[in-house]
Amino acid sequence: MAGTLAEKVWGEHVVRHVDGEPDLLYIDLHLLHEVTSPQAFEGLRIAGRPVRRPDLTLATEDHNVPTTPGPITDPVSKIQVETLRDNCAEFGVRLYPMGDAEQGIVHVVGPQLGLTQPGMTVVCGDSHTSTHGAFGALAFGIGTSEVEHVLATQTLSLNPFRTMAINVTGELQPGVTAKDVILAVIAKIGTGGGQGYVLEYRGEAIEALSMEARMTVCNMSIEAGARAGMIAPDDTTFDYLKGRDHAPAGADWDAAVEHWRTLRSDDDAVFDAEVDIDASTLTPFVTWGTNPAQGSPLGDAVPDPEAMADENERANAAKALEYMGLTAGTPLREVAVDTVFVGSCTNGRIEDLRAVAEVIKGRQVADSVRMLVVPGSARVRLQAEAEGLDQVFTAAGAEWRLPGCSMCLGMNPDTLAPGERSASTSNRNFEGRQGKGGRTHLVSPLVAAATAVRGTLSSPADLELMEGA
Amino acid sequence: MENFTTHTGIGVPLRRSNVDTDQIIPAVYLKRVSRTGFEDGLFAAWRNDETFVLNQPAYRDGSVLVVGPDFGTGSSREHAVWALKDYGFRVVISSRFADIFRGNSGKQGLLAAQVSQDDVELLWKYLDNTPGGEITVDLTAKTVTAGDIVCAFVVDDYTRWRLLEGLDDIGLTMRHEQDVTDFESTRPSWKPVTHSA
Numbered sequence: 001m002a003g004t005l006a007e008k009v010w011g012e013h014v015v016r017h018v019d020g021e022p023d024l025l026y027i028d029l030h031l032l033h034e035v036t037s038p039q040a041f042e043g044l045r046i047a048g049r050p051v052r053r054p055d056l057t058l059a060t061e062d063h064n065v066p067t068t069p070g071p072i073t074d075p076v077s078k079i080q081v082e083t084l085r086d087n088c089a090e091f092g093v094r095l096y097p098m099g100d101a102e103q104g105i106v107h108v109v110g111p112q113l114g115l116t117q118p119g120m121t122v123v124c125g126d127s128h129t130s131t132h133g134a135f136g137a138l139a140f141g142i143g144t145s146e147v148e149h150v151l152a153t154q155t156l157s158l159n160p161f162r163t164m165a166i167n168v169t170g171e172l173q174p175g176v177t178a179k180d181v182i183l184a185v186i187a188k189i190g191t192g193g194g195q196g197y198v199l200e201y202r203g204e205a206i207e208a209l210s211m212e213a214r215m216t217v218c219n220m221s222i223e224a225g226a227r228a229g230m231i232a233p234d235d236t237t238f239d240y241l242k243g244r245d246h247a248p249a250g251a252d253w254d255a256a257v258e259h260w261r262t263l264r265s266d267d268d269a270v271f272d273a274e275v276d277i278d279a280s281t282l283t284p285f286v287t288w289g290t291n292p293a294q295g296s297p298l299g300d301a302v303p304d305p306e307a308m309a310d311e312n313e314r315a316n317a318a319k320a321l322e323y324m325g326l327t328a329g330t331p332l333r334e335v336a337v338d339t340v341f342v343g344s345c346t347n348g349r350i351e352d353l354r355a356v357a358e359v360i361k362g363r364q365v366a367d368s369v370r371m372l373v374v375p376g377s378a379r380v381r382l383q384a385e386a387e388g389l390d391q392v393f394t395a396a397g398a399e400w401r402l403p404g405c406s407m408c409l410g411m412n413p414d415t416l417a418p419g420e421r422s423a424s425t426s427n428r429n430f431e432g433r434q435g436k437g438g439r440t441h442l443v444s445p446l447v448a449a450a451t452a453v454r455g456t457l458s459s460p461a462d463l464e465l466m467e468g469a
Numbered sequence: 470m471e472n473f474t475t476h477t478g479i480g481v482p483l484r485r486s487n488v489d490t491d492q493i494i495p496a497v498y499l500k501r502v503s504r505t506g507f508e509d510g511l512f513a514a515w516r517n518d519e520t521f522v523l524n525q526p527a528y529r530d531g532s533v534l535v536v537g538p539d540f541g542t543g544s545s546r547e548h549a550v551w552a553l554k555d556y557g558f559r560v561v562i563s564s565r566f567a568d569i570f571r572g573n574s575g576k577q578g579l580l581a582a583q584v585s586q587d588d589v590e591l592l593w594k595y596l597d598n599t600p601g602g603e604i605t606v607d608l609t610a611k612t613v614t615a616g617d618i619v620c621a622f623v624v625d626d627y628t629r630w631r632l633l634e635g636l637d638d639i640g641l642t643m644r645h646e647q648d649v650t651d652f653e654s655t656r657p658s659w660k661p662v663t664h665s666a
Contacts, residue, residue, distance in 0.1 A: 015652040028661075029663075035546075039547075055663055063499075080502055117661060141545035143550070143572060143573035146573075149638055152639050152642075153649060154649065191542050195565065225539070246662075247661075248661075252659035316486060409544075411496045411499065411500065428489075431492060
């Protein structure tokens, strides 16, 4: 029977199937961080259960870690990180702590180590686990009770997800990135549009993306409400994986690739839903509201809630504009920001930093703007420094930081002050996400860089116009 | 887990949609390593506003939240469920729940009861007209009753069974441990490990 990519990967992991009950699904890789794991380990301890497969489990410290040198000063954050260290030691789980050469945001670390591979099931107590779907893995976020369940049994009890094809046809124009694609997808289907679905991103615009850009797309699947996002593995995937620390080698590599090539939706597979996007019509996209679906092309103005047909949408938009301190009709390009944040599991990889450096090089961050550049992992940081990108950032007046989740959610000291406005390469513009009262505009790395220079939401093309004048 | 059959309590109308888990409990409250005591973080940003529904005496002791569509979107934090439960909520009624939130609720004995948006509007109207009015949620019959309003709600059969019986998920899976061991023996040798066991 014809199947989709998601159905094939699911099928390969069913431990037990009984009609009328959820499937018991085997988990190939379980990633942990300090925020959503302590209560799960506590549950194991109370029940006297061991971690079934420590060798399929990996922990990193990311959400709480400071991005300036020195120890954690917040006593509550410190306890949480120390609790992870104690739990990993007690249960035999490998941990990459602060300062380790392999430390970083959990969704940056897995792929760069080659641990994330096509056809795997990957879970983490973190909704951005969908990132790993870029490799053709079925990867999704889980709650702490499920973290405990996976630690104890290496399985999850789940009902199969429905499948939705996101067909991105045509070719992206220069200056339009993976971030713009996914923001446009979310704006089109809404924050609830993907509920219950695994999204499979397909089409020539997706095939043309690098692995890191594919991770950016899959990362934000959850912002459309989807459980997971996937892209069929191809030569781009295999080239990225080959030679990485945990990738198969020798005869194992050949056997793995032979299998991985079967991991694509059959031509006659039927998706439960399909959405079409023409990549050639996309332009840089930014959010103006307080959920990731409230976005518009950068060339547009702040929308007028009164013009919205749906009553719910209208009320939401009006609330959002009030929180964001925006007036309908203001051109988005005139919205001035205080802070630019480059980083996160969405856009904190080396290609993102290169893109930012390319725009920033030889220019200056506007006097009114503070710019933070936070690499996604220690490896990304070292690579950027080897390429001299850190010099480009600091020469322009930006701050070059240590790796972690940082201002994406402000669990560490990197936060917005009340009323402050950011252009952020992260994934969520919820009220208070980057700090109580903070106002977030989600943008691509290119838009972040140009905005830092011009001081208002901008694309690199705006800089050329500004400088040409 | 405590079992759930029927619950009657004060209904709380929260006239918002897209209430993400960052609104249910902001990240700053997620630093704790305990499993209880999250009630102070519930809707933290909104509770500073004295007009917020939970600050009104009639609704303060509510245990049945009635909220707009797309409740619990965003972050996977189970702390959102803990905060609702620690505050005293036993049921959330909405026309659409985010998947991870719905799953987390089921694990913790918080009933996520899905009704149509028309029924949400009816319940809101009832609670506005009857501040402090009670709602009865019957998991056996899958009905919500408030005054003259009786409506059916949707919950998946497996979650319903587990809630009615108060069953622990890990214990259920452990019954099939041999299946897991058998499956493990069939995994390809090239699948990665994080370190040698």
